[in-house]
Amino acid sequence: MSIVMHDLAGADPDLRFSPYCWRTRFALAHKGLPVETVPWRFTDGAAIAFSGQAKVPVIQDNGTVVSDSWAIAEYLEDQVPSPTLFGGATGRAHALFVNAWADAVLVGGIARFIVRDLLDIIDPKDRDYFRASREARFGTTLEAVQAGREDRLAAFRDSLLPIRLVLRKQQWLGGAAPSYADHIVVGTLMWPRCASRFALLEDNDPVALWQDRMLDLYGGLGRSAKRA
Amino acid sequence: MSIVMHDLAGADPDLRFSPYCWRTRFALAHKGLPVETVPWRFTDGAAIAFSGQAKVPVIQDNGTVVSDSWAIAEYLEDQVPSPTLFGGATGRAHALFVNAWADAVLVGGIARFIVRDLLDIIDPKDRDYFRASREARFGTTLEAVQAGREDRLAAFRDSLLPIRLVLRKQQWLGGAAPSYADHIVVGTLMWPRCASRFALLEDNDPVALWQDRMLDLYGGLGRSAKRA
Numbered sequence: 001m002s003i004v005m006h007d008l009a010g011a012d013p014d015l016r017f018s019p020y021c022w023r024t025r026f027a028l029a030h031k032g033l034p035v036e037t038v039p040w041r042f043t044d045g046a047a048i049a050f051s052g053q054a055k056v057p058v059i060q061d062n063g064t065v066v067s068d069s070w071a072i073a074e075y076l077e078d079q080v081p082s083p084t085l086f087g088g089a090t091g092r093a094h095a096l097f098v099n100a101w102a103d104a105v106l107v108g109g110i111a112r113f114i115v116r117d118l119l120d121i122i123d124p125k126d127r128d129y130f131r132a133s134r135e136a137r138f139g140t141t142l143e144a145v146q147a148g149r150e151d152r153l154a155a156f157r158d159s160l161l162p163i164r165l166v167l168r169k170q171q172w173l174g175g176a177a178p179s180y181a182d183h184i185v186v187g188t189l190m191w192p193r194c195a196s197r198f199a200l201l202e203d204n205d206p207v208a209l210w211q212d213r214m215l216d217l218y219g220g221l222g223r224s225a226k227r228a
Numbered sequence: 229m230s231i232v233m234h235d236l237a238g239a240d241p242d243l244r245f246s247p248y249c250w251r252t253r254f255a256l257a258h259k260g261l262p263v264e265t266v267p268w269r270f271t272d273g274a275a276i277a278f279s280g281q282a283k284v285p286v287i288q289d290n291g292t293v294v295s296d297s298w299a300i301a302e303y304l305e306d307q308v309p310s311p312t313l314f315g316g317a318t319g320r321a322h323a324l325f326v327n328a329w330a331d332a333v334l335v336g337g338i339a340r341f342i343v344r345d346l347l348d349i350i351d352p353k354d355r356d357y358f359r360a361s362r363e364a365r366f367g368t369t370l371e372a373v374q375a376g377r378e379d380r381l382a383a384f385r386d387s388l389l390p391i392r393l394v395l396r397k398q399q400w401l402g403g404a405a406p407s408y409a410d411h412i413v414v415g416t417l418m419w420p421r422c423a424s425r426f427a428l429l430e431d432n433d434p435v436a437l438w439q440d441r442m443l444d445l446y447g448g449l450g451r452s453a454k455r456a
Contacts, residue, residue, distance in 0.1 A: 084318065086318060087315075087316050087317060087318020087319055087321075087322075088315050088316045088318065088319060089315060089403055089404070090312065090314060090315020090316065090319035090402055090403055090407050091315055091316060091318035091319035091321075091322055092403065093315075093319075093398055093400070093401065093402050093403025093404075093407070093409075094315075094319055094322030094323050094325070094326060094401070094402070094407070094409050095322050096394050096397060096398065097322070097325065097326050097329075097390060097391075097394050097401060097409065098322060098325050099393075100389070100390040100391075100392075100393035100394050101325075101329060101390040103390075103393060104389040104390050104393060105390070161328070161332040162325060162328040162329040162331075162332050162333070163325075163328075164328075165327075165328035165331065165332060166324050166325050166328050169324060170321055170324065172321070173321065173322070173325060174318055174321050174322070175317055175318055175320065175321025176317070176321075179318050179321065179322070181321075181322050181325065
């Protein structure tokens, strides 16, 4: 039986844009595990109440329920060791730093470029919740958060320097082959790619060239994803 | 025969403060390899001309010469596999991201807090070179770079959030045991610790508590290092 995954969707159920759900989609594809995704919206808490928490991704694997993209990656690695996501215990521990960096720097950084755009693609029933919760988090309106984004692009691009330094020495964050470190970063970048038309990267940025290679993996999983 | 390592020293030859040399010192200690360090100053290029480049650390191991802290870590891992620094190829690839983050975020961030202090502890013969090269890099005087550092502390501490997020889940960056990822970060923090009296971390910061544990490893290698 396929793994079932609740996956954040927009008003268009085919539009999937959660940076965390995409990490899981890439990890599942890396393992060659088929998945049946269930479109889920921010206000569909009841639909995942069985997981004991309120966020996606949530996977159900023959009765086992796992939530949180990092916990899901660990679960998949433990259940299906090959092909590996982490390359062992130390590789897993080091990947957690990449995960933490993506959460702290990438997600926070990208939000300030696209959070108002998200309002246009999410389900109408989610809009009041989304605006209220995000405006409380940022302490200002979504419009004010996103304003002047062109002027902030250079600083955002600078924040990606660690990825560029790694890609000078190896083709993937995982080294000679993609690993969950690659899935973390490309999954996070699927969020602006699918939810907004604002271009965060220059075409010739080594990060964009690596992203291009990632989009082609697993039968073009990322490349074929619907965009806003 | 012990490995010989050229190690950046201050006017006081016992004061060692290079963030890159400290990464190597921790890696050598992790492997249980004795090392004979040779004090080296910025203007002692001729003393390491045998390495074909102009920066420390440089190690000599029975006729083999290796420079660059990352290349040295790889060399040590390949020569002496256990105890491991990386935990395999993927762990090594992921550690390169930590190394890149430390170079891009930590070294660049810390420099702005201590670069003027460094002038007071380096060898008098290095001072003209140091001031000229660093002022060219920053485009202003060392005094101007360091000015107002108290006001920039909060932002610097925020930049350490990825480390804090990792330490919520595991005791070391390497997971259940320290790895080269730990050496990269603690080695970088030895630079301000040894070269300046300016306190970058709050005592109760989880990063400071982890640093304390790191300082006690390997017979107190970090703890016993001479400070300015």
